[in-house]
Amino acid sequence: MVSKLRQDITAKSKSAGGALGGLRMTRQRKLVYDVLLDERDHPTATEVFIRSKARMSSISLATVYNCLETLSAAGLVKQVNVGRDASRYCPNLAEHAHFVCVKCEKVYDIGLKCNEEVESVWALPEGSRIDHLEVAMKGLCAECNGGDKRSGKMEEQV
Amino acid sequence: MVSKLRQDITAKSKSAGGALGGLRMTRQRKLVYDVLLDERDHPTATEVFIRSKARMSSISLATVYNCLETLSAAGLVKQVNVGRDASRYCPNLAEHAHFVCVKCEKVYDIGLKCNEEVESVWALPEGSRIDHLEVAMKGLCAECNGGDKRSGKMEEQV
DNA sequence: TTGATATCAAGAATTATTCTAAATAAAGAT
């Protein structure tokens, strides 16, 4: 189902096939997905709604939530949570963490270093199955960190 | 201020000293902290409220939120966020991640492997300062994972 | 075209959390 929807979206086909409950590629879902692809600044649902509404005035906030949920479940989009802030959405499917600057509030994607694995640093319990991992960081981005050029060490927080 | 409050709590002194706005060690703060220490199962604010109310019937939910906020700001307690669920609270100050079993809903603390550092795997942007990092995992814990004994590889999610 | 079903839209409802304002309690000074 995941790849089915993606295939259909990227291929701009009209249908997601009848399989698995029959996900449909609707104008709204396509629009919401396009909005995310067009400006990859990790918008909130409301921001996506505003941008979507500019292109399709009839779309509703509830629909935007529905579409974001569907796209996330389908694996096309990632829901980004940092603390208790409103969820943000991101079409970057590569494994990455998120970093929010507490000053300018921009959200940055942080990629893995080459040949590294996130799991490698954690003492995961034997026998468990991890199928979702979310890494969120907060701090000052390079621009806002102005004077201090060192890539400072973290505080004790986890 | 952080260490001041901790010192006073652990020493069971009556005051947090006049420094830095004068944090006071009140019965409510002590109680909320004790509740967290007594049962380290990552309760939500409401759960902390229920447990606290059993020992001090006059305490209010707003106060519990206040205390949890104060204790977190003081560094005695960590606020744990996994996805959009209600925040949970944890008195474990060691660097660790959180793992929530999607079946039994238990929250586990995941420690770092020896000599590993979280930051080491991420390509952090030059010049930025990270001062908070939160790592949340979801999956099936060993018990709930029953049959499959492999510590399974993660899916693509981050 | 038509029937079955998925999806949409609008607004109500829910939930966690924060805010407000008056009452209370703590710490230091008298």
Place this chain on the structure above:
DNA sequence: ATCTTTATTTAGAATAATTCTTGATATCAA
């Protein structure tokens, strides 16, 4: 011990993000 000042508590109202509900609409397969 009492007084004063200021932090904190309390209860309830307010807020904000998200989910739910329901009737209308769009889409797919036949």
